[in-house]
Amino acid sequence: MITLTRTGAQENVALVTLNRPNALNALCRQLMQELSETLLKIEYDESYRVIVLTGNEKAFAAGADIKEMAKLEFKDVFQNDFFTNWDTLSHITKPVIAAVNGFALGGGTELALMCDIVYAGENAVFGQPEISIGTIPGLGGTQRWPRFTNKSIAMELCLAGDKISAQDAKEVGLVSKIFTVQQLIPEAVLLADRIAKNSPLIVKTVKARLCRGSSINAAYETSLSQGLQTEKHLFQSTFATNDRLEGMTAFAEKRAPKWTNQ
């Protein structure tokens, strides 16, 4: 249900494709288990620098599998923790770009919200329709939407279950760029290439959890003053790396930097 393809100009981009087309990539237990395993494999393989997560032209993912969930009782989701590993994506330290064509609903939108950058095809549809099936978002939707946008938009999405277009999603700040359906993945891979050119160590400092802190992600998880402290600390820590010295030296010498990841 998950396809992993190596791509990019330097063959260091992992293209991860949700592949359950008959159910519009509905997120069933097996698909999410495979997704978690694939993401962890990429995380620990140094030959991959950036991840592009996508679906097919009709659906990124139409949410958690409602037919599978319909059979569950409270004890299954609470005691047996049915949704274990569903948030692996949010713990990956390599940059993740979502390339969203078609439906990204419920858990599909929530996967996109976990990614670092969201590119959308012009046919993309986002939303949190859980309310219409008698439940609420469970993969971060009620928490991440207010941080991305504002309380009013988050409430509108989660209370009414309204669906929004790629353009609306761009206006509210979820999506950074919109492309044609066909251009979406090539453009996401070009972006991944631009990220992959930089020092992996410094990329990680921007994105990920060094010293259990983070830089951009801290903006969503802490107060402004704590976030500014984290940023300053991580900025200073780049001066302990060879890649910071190499980057600045190469600029002054008008040459391309040679990253050593140290």
Ligand code: HXC
């Ligand atoms: C299971 C699904 C599904 C889903 C689609 N399918 N979405 N199966 N779970 N979430 C299946 C349909 O049953 C159908 O199977 C096939 O995919 C094609 O779907 P259609 O409905 O025929 O397609 P269409 O008419 O184009 O409508 C597309 C759609 C609609 C608008 C996306 O399928 C829809 O509303 N889906 C549900 C969206 C949703 O409510 N998502 C939130 C889920 S809750 P058959 O066998 O009939 O061909 C959630 C909680 C996350 O995500 C929290 C986790 C912790």
